[in-house]
Amino acid sequence: MAKYKVIPQGYMTVGEVAKKMGVTVRTLQYYDKEGLLAPSAESEGGRRLYTDKDLIILHQIISLKSLGFSLSDIKERLISLDMPADVANALTEQANDIRKKMEQLSVSLTAIEQLRTEVLQMQTVDFKKYADIIVNLQMNNEYYYLIKKFDDDTLDHIRCRFDRESGLAFMDRFNRLSDEILQLQKENVPPESEKCQQLTKTYWDLIVEFTNGDMSMLPKLMEIGNFENAANEWEEKQAIIGAYLEPALGIYFSSIGVNPFEEIQDE
Known part of the structure; x- marks a missing residue:
């Protein structure tokens, strides 16, 4: 120099x-x-x-x-780089990287806007729930908004009971079963029928699997599952299923000689 x-x-x-x-x-x-x-x-x-x-x-x-x-x-x-083709290739690679970043930013923006909506609806500052909502948004779990209905004990149970993969798998099974039950309701299949009772048993088995046998969670689940004022199509469907299954569950519990809901009320 x-x-x-x-x-x-x-x-x-x-x-x-x-x-x-x-x-x-x-x-x-x-x-x-x-x-x-x-x-x-x-x-x-x-x-x-x-x-x-x-x-x-x-x-x-x-x-x-x-x-x-x-x-x-x-x-x-x-x-x-000296050759135009080399520079063009480098620019192409960079353009692809930017597109990926734009997609990621778009997903993040959507998550931020959705989380903002949930924060305002919750009306309380709860960073633990915020974190759960964010994780479920990242998982593309369309039922993320249900988290705000859960209390801390129920959320702690879910965190311990399910990981990302098993949680999504459980929701998939639940939704497929819900569709089958809804079809019975549309066909006016009576709750005492063998077909309805089979699906009722499967539905109850899912509840037991979710709670891991802890029946003390039932009142909380009943409160969470109260969709009288349904906010969307999925909640409307669950409200219909709940009304249809209520007598079917009564018949099922009578057949096995146990009614967990009555036992909890007696405690």
């Missing part, structure tokens, strides 16, 4: 370059340290000196960085 006693014509100090290009002196020092842009010369007093050619390289760095290229990419690949 050439050294000069005084700053010759055509050279600029780091401060002048920073001001001209709208960057900080610290940024230029960092680019020099990382091997992205070294000054063309240096004064005897140690001042870095840049030329117009350096400004062109700096403009290239700033422009590519604004497109989302990492400094590593700029240093290792982009500045040294």
Whole structure:
């Protein structure tokens, strides 16, 4: 690197370059340290000196960085690319990366807006529930909003009882069973019929599986499952199923000689 006693014509100090290009002196020092842009010369007093050619390289760095290229990419690949096809390929890769980031940001934006709605409806600050809602939004679980109906004990039970995979699998089984029961209701199949009683048993087995046999959870589940004021199609469906299954469950409990709901009320 050439050294000069005084700053010759055509050279600029780091401060002048920073001001001209709208960057900080610290940024230029960092680019020099990382091997992205070294000054063309240096004064005897140690001042870095840049030329117009350096400004062109700096403009290239700033422009590519604004497109989302990492400094590593700029240093290792982009500045040294000479063939138009090579540059085009690099830009294509970057465009694909940006599309992925846009998709991720779009999902995050939707989650933020949905969480905001739930926060306002909950009317209390509960970061534990917020975290559960966020996790379920990330899982694309469309029933995430039900979380605000659960109390802390029920949520703790769910966290311990299910992981991401088993939780989604359980909801899938529940919804498929719900569709079968709803079809019986539409066909006016009587609750005492063998077909209805078989599905009623399966429905009850799912409840027992969910509670892990802890029948003290039933009152909470009944409260959560009260969809008299249904807010959407899924809740409307559950309200219909609940009304249809009520007598069917009574018949089923009578057949096995046990009624968990009555036992809880007697306690």
